[in-house]
Amino acid sequence: MEILGQFNLGFIIGRLDDDCFIVDQHASDEKYNFERLQQSTLLNKQPLLHPQALHITASEEMTIRENMKVFQANGFDFQDTANGLKLAAVPFSKNTTFGAEDVQELCTLLEGGVGAAGGALGNLSSSEGLALRGFVRPSKVRAMLAMRACRSSIMIGRALDTRQMRQVLDHLAEIESPWNCPHGRPTMRHLCKLPPPKTS
Ligand SMILES: [Zn+2]
Structure with a gap:
């Protein structure tokens, strides 16, 4: 142009x-x-003093184990216990509080494919969501990155x-x-x- x-x-x-x-x-x-x-941001982790129980299904736990890299890039980390995975770290943020519900949202996004869960990705249409390379982001992380970009x-x-x-x-x-x-x-x-x- x-x-x-x-x-x-x-x-x-x-x-x-x-x-x-x-x-x-x-x-x-x-x-x-x-x-x-x-595409590139690796969020800092904030370790939890007391790892949190997740109350997730067996298939959600599988999703976490299979996509550990995605969860870690988003700032989450887990502790492997006799009773399954516990939430051990959340994304570091001054203004946003993260918890088990954000882990669950990310599971849903990953299980449904980004396209199927397009609604949870804010203004992205499903084709735009599919076109995005790199990491899948929970909606709160997406909002943080949008703020930083702005x-x-x-x-x-x-x-x-x-x-x-x-x-x-x-x-x-x-x-x-x-x-x-x-x-x-x-x-x-x-x-x-x-x-x-x-x-x-
Ligand atoms: Zn702006």
């Missing part, structure tokens, strides 16, 4: 052939940062030079589902059709 300029310190106006597009600089940068965080992204009101605008557009082309920010706001809209070039 060819860059025509920045509008209102919030939008990039671009042109692709005869079509003019308006790109939200914050939503676009946020979505790019969010997808990177979703804070670290280009804000509305910031003047961008051509190089920075180019980077936003190039990043948009790289990501899995570029059409909405993690909160569901559109990143880009078709603005208008440009008149054909005069030949005379």
